Amino acid sequence: xxxxxxxxxxxxxxxxxxxxxxxxxxxxxxxxxxxxxxxxxxxxxxxxxxxxxxxxxxxxxxxxxxxxxxxxxxxxxxxxxxxxxxxxxxxxxxxxxxxxxxxxxxxxxxxxxxxxxxxxxxxxxxxxxxxxxxxxxxxxxxxxxxxxxxxxxxxxxxxxxxxxxxxxxxxxxxxxxxxxxxxxxxxxxxxxxxxxxxxxxxxxxxxxxxxxxxxxxxxxxxxxxxxxxxxxxxxxxxxxxxxxxxxxxxxxxxxxxxxxx
Amino acid sequence: xxxxxxxxxxxxxxxxxxxxxxxxxxxxxxxxxxxxxxxxxxxxxxxxxxxxxxxxxxxxxxxxxxxxxxxxxxxxxxxxxxxxxxxxxxxxxxxxxxxxxxxxxxxxxxxxxxxxxxxxxxxxxxxxxxxxxxxxxxxxxxxxxxxxxxxxxxxxxxxxxxxxxxxxxxxxxxxxxxxxxxxxxxxxxxxxxxxxxxxxxxxxxxxxxxxxxxxxxxxxxxxxxxxxxxxxxxxxxxxxxxxxxxxxxxxxxxxxxxxxxxxxxxxxxxxxxxxxxxxxxxxxxxxxxxxxxxxxxxxxxxxxxxxxxxxxxxxxxxxxxxxxxxxxxxxxxxxxxxxxxxxxxxxxxxxxx
Numbered sequence: 001x002x003x004x005x006x007x008x009x010x011x012x013x014x015x016x017x018x019x020x021x022x023x024x025x026x027x028x029x030x031x032x033x034x035x036x037x038x039x040x041x042x043x044x045x046x047x048x049x050x051x052x053x054x055x056x057x058x059x060x061x062x063x064x065x066x067x068x069x070x071x072x073x074x075x076x077x078x079x080x081x082x083x084x085x086x087x088x089x090x091x092x093x094x095x096x097x098x099x100x101x102x103x104x105x106x107x108x109x110x111x112x113x114x115x116x117x118x119x120x121x122x123x124x125x126x127x128x129x130x131x132x133x134x135x136x137x138x139x140x141x142x143x144x145x146x147x148x149x150x151x152x153x154x155x156x157x158x159x160x161x162x163x164x165x166x167x168x169x170x171x172x173x174x175x176x177x178x179x180x181x182x183x184x185x186x187x188x189x190x191x192x193x194x195x196x197x198x199x200x201x202x203x204x205x206x207x208x209x210x211x212x213x214x215x216x217x218x219x220x221x222x223x224x225x226x227x228x229x230x231x232x233x234x235x236x237x238x239x240x241x242x243x244x245x246x247x248x249x250x251x252x253x254x255x256x257x258x259x260x261x
Numbered sequence: 262x263x264x265x266x267x268x269x270x271x272x273x274x275x276x277x278x279x280x281x282x283x284x285x286x287x288x289x290x291x292x293x294x295x296x297x298x299x300x301x302x303x304x305x306x307x308x309x310x311x312x313x314x315x316x317x318x319x320x321x322x323x324x325x326x327x328x329x330x331x332x333x334x335x336x337x338x339x340x341x342x343x344x345x346x347x348x349x350x351x352x353x354x355x356x357x358x359x360x361x362x363x364x365x366x367x368x369x370x371x372x373x374x375x376x377x378x379x380x381x382x383x384x385x386x387x388x389x390x391x392x393x394x395x396x397x398x399x400x401x402x403x404x405x406x407x408x409x410x411x412x413x414x415x416x417x418x419x420x421x422x423x424x425x426x427x428x429x430x431x432x433x434x435x436x437x438x439x440x441x442x443x444x445x446x447x448x449x450x451x452x453x454x455x456x457x458x459x460x461x462x463x464x465x466x467x468x469x470x471x472x473x474x475x476x477x478x479x480x481x482x483x484x485x486x487x488x489x490x491x492x493x494x495x496x497x498x499x500x501x502x503x504x505x506x507x508x509x510x511x512x513x514x515x516x517x518x519x520x521x522x523x524x525x526x527x528x529x530x531x532x533x534x535x536x537x538x539x540x541x542x543x544x545x546x547x548x549x550x551x552x553x554x555x556x557x558x559x560x561x562x563x564x565x566x567x568x569x570x571x572x573x574x575x576x577x578x579x580x581x582x583x584x585x586x587x588x589x590x591x592x593x594x595x596x597x598x599x600x601x602x603x604x605x606x607x608x609x610x611x612x613x614x
Contacts, residue, residue, distance in 0.1 A: 163310050164343035166330040168357040168408055178356075182347050 026240065033233045041234035047219065051242055053131065054215040058199035061135035062146070062192055069143055070188060073150035074180060078159070091148070094141045103208030106137050110209065133209040138199035145194035153187025154180060189254045197247055262286040262443060263412050268306055268316035275299055277306075277467040280316070284412065284445055284460070289438040291454040291475075292447045294464030300447040301340065303464075304414045307445070308337040320411060331360075336410030340417045342401040344389035350376075350400050351385040357408040371407070379403040379433070395426040399433070406437075413437070415446040419453060428526075428613075431456055435614075451493070455479065455532050455612045463487050475532075480579075494570075494581040495535035501611060503529065509552075509606060516576045521552040521606040528613035539608035540582035542571055543601045544592055552606040555580075559598045562589065573602050 004012075041047055076088065094102060110127040111117050120127050127133050157180050165175040181188070203217035211218060216239045224232035263284040270277045277299045284290040292300050305311045307318050309330040317326045325333050344353055354372045355363075363371060376382040379399040389397060398418060405413065418434070419427050434457060438444050448454055454461050455475055462472040463486075471483040478487065479496045499512035499520070504527045512520045512533050522533060546554065557575035564570075568585045571594055580602050584594075594600065 158343075160339060160341065160343045161345060163330075164337075164339060165345070165356070167308050167310070167335070167337045168404065169331045169360045170356070171331055171360075174360065179345060 029233055030237050033237045037234045038237060042238055046214075047216075047235055047238065050214050050216045050219045051239060053134075053213055054200055054217070054239075055242075055246065057131050057134045057215065058138050058142075058196050058202075060131075061139040061199050062142070062196045064135070065139045065143055065195075066146060066192060069147050070150050070181075071176075073147050073188075074154045074176065076147070077151045077154035091144050093144075095144050099141055099202065099204030100208060102140050103137055103205035106133070106140055106205060107209050110136065129210045129212055131210075131213065134206050134213075134215060137205035137209045138202050139195075141202050141205050142195040142198035145198050146188075146191040149191025149194060150184065150188045153184030153191070156187070157183040186254075193247070193250050193254060196250070197243070200243060200246075262288075262321060263307070263445065264319040264322075265303065265307065266317045266319065268303065268313045268318070270302060270306065270311065270313045272302075275467050277302060277313075280464075280467070280469055282462045282469055282472050284443060286443055287438070287441060288443055289435075289457055289459045290443075290445045291458030291461040292445060292464060293449070293451060293454045293458075293461055295449055298464040299467045300449075300464055301416050304337060304416050304445070304447055307412075308335050308414060309333050310337075334408075334411045335414060336405035336408045336412070337414040338401050338405050338416065338418060340420060342397050342421075344392075344397060344401055344404070346389055348389075349385065350381060350387050350389065350392070353389065353400060354385075354403045354407055356404060375403045375407055379406075394421045394423065395430065398422055398430060402433075402437075406442075412443045412445060415444060417448055418446065419448070419450070451479075452612055455496075455534075456614055493534045494537055495540065497533055497578065499531060499533050499611075501529045501531060503527075510611075512609075512611070514578060516578050518555065518576055518578055520609060522609035522611055523606055524611040526611060526613045531611055531613040534610045534612065535580070535604055536608060536610075537570065537581045537583040540580060540602060540604045542573070542582050542584060542588075542592065542594070543603070544598070546601050547603070549603065550605065551603040553609070554601055554603040557600060557602055559594055559596055559600055561596065562594055571600075573600055575602060 076084070076091075107128065108114060109116055110120075110133055112121060112126065112128070117127060127136075161179055161183070162175050165179045166172070170178065201217065203221065206215055207218050207221065214222065216235065220232050220235050220239065223235055265283070266281050268277055268280040275297060280299070280303055282290075282292075292303065294300050302311060306313050309325070309328065313326065317324050319325065320333070320335070325335075345356065348356070351372055354375055355368055358368055358371055372385070373382065376385055379402055381396065381399045381403060384392065384396055384400065389400065392400065398421070402418075415434070419430055422430055431453075434444065434446070438457075446453075446457060458475050460473070461475050461478050463470045463478060465486050471478050471487045476496075476498065479493060482494075497512075497514050499514055501522075501524070502511040502513075504510065504525070508523050508525050510522055510524055512522055514520065520533060520535075541551070546556075555575045557573040557580065559571055560574045560579070561572040562569055565583060568583055569589045571582050571584055571589070573580045573582065582602065584592075592598075592600075
């Protein structure tokens, strides 16, 4: 075996510290939470309801916004147009702005006196404090993950294959659905998973647009504020477990799908 | 049938300036030129993948310059083939048929028939990534033919194929053309042009240097470039004797002259090429190992970059020889001198058609 150089030893040590920094608080929290507390918390309808709400709203936000975000990613990968750099910057904006500020912006957008709020009220619907508002907040902060991953996926598809399909008589829409989309699918799927995961873990923007119904990150915050660390821990541990399980399952499904494709 | 009229297009590295040529129904048209001459760009303009700055493309007298790519009826086989990696061979060939609404049994029947014609039936379930160069080429051809193109555009179709498979693919392309498929084939290989083409246009620096039948262009190059690029002046259509044991064969020319050459290709129709620098000239007949010795009369002598080119008329056949200035002076060659022309059978190249 090759002896490690001094640089490699230092790099490994520093890397280990970083990993420890990520793992230690989570492991510490898990170890500090008694099993009995976990079991009783898992039985609470408020907890299970909030986890379910978080999962389905994030999933719905991901799927609904994907319908428009994926074609946008394709255009960004394939077309050159005036102001493209500006559009790319706008897409990354949610990553750099504080999420509480994003929540304020969305609240203004859907409030009863806004155009969207007024339109919704015509149909007797109020958006503020609804799963729809939560979905909008989640989508706002997590869309860049999907758009950027899909854009890179489309850019990696050789343009020649699309040209060949056009030459074989396919319309641009058919080329998109039969060539570009299947070939970029792996990257798109990865983007969908990232968007879903990021949406699920969002707190800052959601807490402003909808304190109720309560998604799990808001529930954890509420329990911490009202009852303290001890009562916030079991919910946190359960939610982290659920997130990890969902993440692993989706990754496995995605891996199999890409393999089949 | 296809008319390319004064096409112009500029790129960073080169530009097409006024490219014009026409391909008739049933032609096997070769667009011949060195790498970077702009041949592939011409194909992509005809297919509509690139728009020209000026000029027009006509197909059956209809201007298709601005027509959508998918409705041109022009089938292009890319140099890198562009097979769809996520589809099987069957699905690749079925791609243009599905667009036309062909389904079910009819789809299987038509894919099967094309696969049989291109000899890829055993590959239908395979993924393109598992195919050899020759197999992939056949699949790409089958897929484009499924489109039933009015003209088939081929971009260097034999470049990625092993030498052994080339003859096989050439025969396949020749048969397609004989069945009536009009073909425009881009190549940098003059042998390929001779072997397959009925018409040829030589392209250099983004323009057409010469166009005509293979014989017109190769025997009478209009410019130094065409002469140098084609690289052959002594180029004649022949009927060869059947393959014999020792592979020494006799080619009979149109003027009944017989030339000996070696070849293991059993084809009887073709062209022979005799490099100018392998032809010897003497004023008296000499006994030597050279199988081919003929008497003729010098009809032209002119300076070349290195030495002189002497053109000798042998029973109406023009044979060019490249000799040094010293030899020209020693033999005192001028127009009208009677000379002996000789060359070895091993220097004669036979190109089957």
